[in-house]
Amino acid sequence: MTKKFPPGKQSNAHLSELAQRIEAPPISWLMDQKLKYPDLISLAAGFTDGPSLPVEEVQKIFKSITRTKKRSMEILQYGVGAGRDLLRDLTASNTAKLDEQDANNPAYHSDRILITHGSQQFLYLLSEALFEKNDIVILEAPTYFVYLGMLQSFGVQSRSIPMKSDGMDIEHLKATLESLKKSGRLSSVKLLYLVSYFQNPTGYSTSYAKKKAILKLVRSYEKHAGHPIYILEDAAYRELKFPATPEQPSMLSLPHARDRVIYSSTYSKPFATGIRVGYGFVPEPLRTILLRIKGNHDFGTANLLQAVVEEALRSGLYSGHVHQLQAEYAKKSEWMCQSIRKYFSSQVRWNHPSGGLYVWAQAPDHVSTGPDSRLFKACLKERVMYVPGSYTYGEDLTPNKPDQSMRISYGSASRSEIQKGIKRLGAALHAAE
Numbered sequence: 001m002t003k004k005f006p007p008g009k010q011s012n013a014h015l016s017e018l019a020q021r022i023e024a025p026p027i028s029w030l031m032d033q034k035l036k037y038p039d040l041i042s043l044a045a046g047f048t049d050g051p052s053l054p055v056e057e058v059q060k061i062f063k064s065i066t067r068t069k070k071r072s073m074e075i076l077q078y079g080v081g082a083g084r085d086l087l088r089d090l091t092a093s094n095t096a097k098l099d100e101q102d103a104n105n106p107a108y109h110s111d112r113i114l115i116t117h118g119s120q121q122f123l124y125l126l127s128e129a130l131f132e133k134n135d136i137v138i139l140e141a142p143t144y145f146v147y148l149g150m151l152q153s154f155g156v157q158s159r160s161i162p163m164k165s166d167g168m169d170i171e172h173l174k175a176t177l178e179s180l181k182k183s184g185r186l187s188s189v190k191l192l193y194l195v196s197y198f199q200n201p202t203g204y205s206t207s208y209a210k211k212k213a214i215l216k217l218v219r220s221y222e223k224h225a226g227h228p229i230y231i232l233e234d235a236a237y238r239e240l241k242f243p244a245t246p247e248q249p250s251m252l253s254l255p256h257a258r259d260r261v262i263y264s265s266t267y268s269k270p271f272a273t274g275i276r277v278g279y280g281f282v283p284e285p286l287r288t289i290l291l292r293i294k295g296n297h298d299f300g301t302a303n304l305l306q307a308v309v310e311e312a313l314r315s316g317l318y319s320g321h322v323h324q325l326q327a328e329y330a331k332k333s334e335w336m337c338q339s340i341r342k343y344f345s346s347q348v349r350w351n352h353p354s355g356g357l358y359v360w361a362q363a364p365d366h367v368s369t370g371p372d373s374r375l376f377k378a379c380l381k382e383r384v385m386y387v388p389g390s391y392t393y394g395e396d397l398t399p400n401k402p403d404q405s406m407r408i409s410y411g412s413a414s415r416s417e418i419q420k421g422i423k424r425l426g427a428a429l430h431a432a433e
């Protein structure tokens with residue numbers, strides 16, 4: 001019989017450095033709260049809207065792609081490591097179209113694309129390709145908290161740049177790069193990461209002018225770094241723009257971006273999170289390396305699920321679905337904003353989203369929103385939950401991470417849950433003010 005060790009009693013010294021470093025992701029703790037209190041209204045989840053999922057579309061697609069034995073056999077077999085050819089072609093033309101670029105522009109060539117198991121896998125593959133312990137990533141503050149967990153597990157340090165409503169503060173970025181140069185640490189800077197559309201968690205988008213300025217500035221420090229400093233534009237929420245919001249081109253469309261900008265996005269948010277198909281445009285030689293690493297992970301993203309997305313794009317079902325979804329989220333965001341106006345005091349500052357899934361709210365200075373705060377506990381008692389803002393700041397800001405903000409999601413909650421949830425949150429905030 002194998003001997004069982006009680007969990008937590010065993011030393012981890014025999015495990016890898018990563019295994020010894022890795023911490024429990026905050027999201028599991030938030031999910032545990034939902035299990036503990038089943039009547040809890042979670043405005044914390046990053047889930048998308050259930051009733052809007054493309055159920056009939058996917059039924060139709062499955063029927064169509066399994067109509068002939070030959071086709072069925074092909075999609076039920078392993079596929080190519082980089083992803084299906086047609087899916088990569090359609091992804092390339094869709095992205096060029098969003099950027100209002102000619103499909104022949106080499107920056108959008110399908111040979112630059114790698115299809116991954118969600119864009120989350122793309123972020124991970126890239127981390128494996130780029131980082132050694134104590135390397136540095138420049139981040140927006142706040143930023144996508146699951147990415148912060150990934151960096152923590154790789155032992156990567158962060159340098160946080162405050163977010164403004166049109167993207168990161170350029171003066172602060174300049175000062176940070178300058179101070180890294182002075183301290184001789186520029187050679188450890190591998191990447192600048194931005195979530196450029198309807199950012200998770202703030203809902204802010206980076207303007208095109210700022211994208212240009214960031215690229216120019218970062219490139220000007222490469223000589224001192226002694227190697228390329230890549231810019232990762234994570235566009236996960238791009239296609240969740242509300243109908244009235246103008247389209248902004250990505251960094252791929254900028255001159256001199258092709259060999260430095262990595263662009264990632266996903267079919268999770270705008271189609272179905274359960275399908276887990278994401279992608280990245282990557283310059284060489286990095287793409288070849290990512291492909292090799294991906295080969296070690298899984299020899300390629302699930303061929304069947306790629307075929308579903310491919311058929312959705314090819315048939316036009318995808319674009320029809322995205323249009324409906326954009327209108328649906330605009331409506332849901334409006335319900336949340338109306339409730340916030342009604343139930344939050346004027347002391348709470350918040351932004352009106354123009355896409356994505358989140359409202360970002362700031363409590364008054366003396367009110368902490370952290371997981372151990374009176375407010376968070378009062379919210380659990382009232383059976384409502386948000387994502388504490390402190391989760392979304394890089395480790396370099398410790399111990400002074402901003403602690404007054406909340407990410408509040410209208411993604412998966414129904415209209416009545418949004419209204420009830422905001423009423424409960426408003427009551428807890430009033431009591432804490």
Ligand SMILES: Cc1ncc(COP(=O)(O)O)c(C=O)c1O
Nearest residue numbers: 118119120144200236266268278
């Ligand atoms: C900013 C951002 N990037 C990437 C992802 C990963 O999404 P997926 O793996 O579903 O493509 C998420 C998920 O919430 C996200 O918020």
